[in-house]
Amino acid sequence: MRDRPCVAAAGSGLLLLALSACGGSSSAANGSAGAGPAQHPTSLVGVVGHNDAFVISLTDPAGTPIRHLAAGTYSLTVKDESGIHDFHLTGAGVDKSTTVGGTGTTTFTVTFKPGAYTFVCDPHASSMHGRFTVS
């Protein structure tokens, strides 16, 4: 929720409450749902396990992370670069995955409906995950 405007109430004890409510986000909040205008890229790119790193991402072709996507049908190219990770995208009407042991590039056609979607590496979902909203 890093993008949420942080409005501190002037005066009295409310200020302290407002500050504590606004200070908690860390930049490690990978994939926090954004509130800005919906992104509508020409296609989507998922990458997992580059150089066997424990990193997963979903971006537009220019590398901008997907936070808030316009509903519709997209081509999703997943580059699974590691034999210890997979790329698994789920949400309303969508369940697309590469395999943990396999590597290579796979292209999926995915139709997104309004709602929340998540992508994870299944064996390491607690640390390798992201989410975005669709509207």
Ligand SMILES: [Cu+2]
């Ligand atoms: Cu993994």
